[in-house]
Every structure is written in structure tokens, then in C-alpha cells.
Amino acid sequence: MAVFFHSAQSDVAYEVGEYQQFPRPEPEPVAAAAAAAAPKRPPRSNSRHLLAVLLSFGILCVLQAVLNILLRVGLSGSTEKGVSTEEEACPQGWRQLGSSCYYVSSQRRNWDGSRQDCLRRDADLVVINSRQEQDFLAGFAMAAWVGMTDRQEEGSWIWVDGTPVDKDGRLLWAPGQPDDAYGGEDCGDLRAMEMFVGLNDFNCSARVRWICEKLLG
Numbered sequence: 001m002a003v004f005f006h007s008a009q010s011d012v013a014y015e016v017g018e019y020q021q022f023p024r025p026e027p028e029p030v031a032a033a034a035a036a037a038a039p040k041r042p043p044r045s046n047s048r049h050l051l052a053v054l055l056s057f058g059i060l061c062v063l064q065a066v067l068n069i070l071l072r073v074g075l076s077g078s079t080e081k082g083v084s085t086e087e088e089a090c091p092q093g094w095r096q097l098g099s100s101c102y103y104v105s106s107q108r109r110n111w112d113g114s115r116q117d118c119l120r121r122d123a124d125l126v127v128i129n130s131r132q133e134q135d136f137l138a139g140f141a142m143a144a145w146v147g148m149t150d151r152q153e154e155g156s157w158i159w160v161d162g163t164p165v166d167k168d169g170r171l172l173w174a175p176g177q178p179d180d181a182y183g184g185e186d187c188g189d190l191r192a193m194e195m196f197v198g199l200n201d202f203n204c205s206a207r208v209r210w211i212c213e214k215l216l217g
């Protein structure tokens, strides 16, 4: 802005100088009037230039402010979105109940192979803490491994997180289970079959589907 103003000034000075290079002792009245009027014109156009520059500068300032606001809003919006998806949503293909995500396999594996698959998914075989959670999971497969075993001590069922199974007696065992049938059943699965609904103990090397669980957040 200042530079433009300065150069405009020197243009004026140059113009005036040119007139001064042609000395006329007795200028004709018309020419003298023109010569006298000439220097007055540039300041007017100069002030117009100045106004235009100021206006342009003002518009640029406003534009930049608007862009800054838009950028900031856009950034904060995308940040919030990123955080919210990470905290609230389960991975694609997983089911959600409360703050847990569940993966129900379509393949069939033994209990150990199933658990390995869950660990690879940054999860573990499901730990069922409530009857609500059990009922939610019962609909997804006729039989699926869950994260309980009594391998360490026969009849003493513990979850993969080390807590005892059904310590408050609210979970549902299938009729007559656990029965440690067929020479030993030390791994737990969840059944949803006709006349056979609930937790069951099963041969660990049997191949059934499985349910992984991971906590959100």
C-alpha cells in the first residue's frame, strides 16, 4: 500500500517536472490553465488508487479471516469425528452391546484355535458378566466358544480374565450342565438350540464357531 502510494507520488512529481522543463515566460491563458489544472488531476486519481488499494486490502483481510474460521471449524470437526468414531463405534463386522464389541466367527475351530484368533484381533474369547450379555449373544450362533474353562481344576470354571464364572448365579446353564461328559469337557460354549439353551461344557478339541469380545475406549 505504502509503496504504491509512493510511486504514485513520484509519477506526479515527474509529470510536474516535465511541465517545468518547458519554461514559458508568458504562457497563454488556456495553456496556463491546463498546466495549472494538470497537477490537480493526479492527486484525485491517486486518492482513487489509494481507496481501491485500501478496499482490496480490506477485502483480503476479511477473506483471510473467513478462511481462518472455516479452516479451524473444519479441523475441529474432523478431530471430533475421529475421536468419536474411535471411542463409540465397533470395528466393521462387530456387534456392540454397551461398551463391548463382539465378533462372531463364521468358521469353526477348537477352543484354543478360537482363542488365538481373538487375540490376533486384539480381543479375547468373550467373558460373560451378566444375563443381559448372555441373552444378547445367544442369538448369533447355535453353538459358539466362550472364554471359560475348568482345565486348571475340574469343576472350577474361570473366565479368561481370571474371574470365576457365574459367581452370582445369574447366568443360565443349559439343562444338566456342566456334566463333564464323554470322558471330560473342560471348555465352555454357549448354546442356542431347541431344548438346549445356555452355557455348556464341551470337549476342547471340538470345532464350533466362537465369539470374541473387546472393550471400547
Ligand SMILES: [Ca+2]
Binding pocket: 150, 154, 155, 180, 184, 185, 186, 187, 201
Ligand atoms: Ca470339565
Ligand SMILES: [Ca+2]
Binding pocket: 177, 178, 179, 180, 181, 185, 200, 201, 202
Ligand atoms: Ca457338557
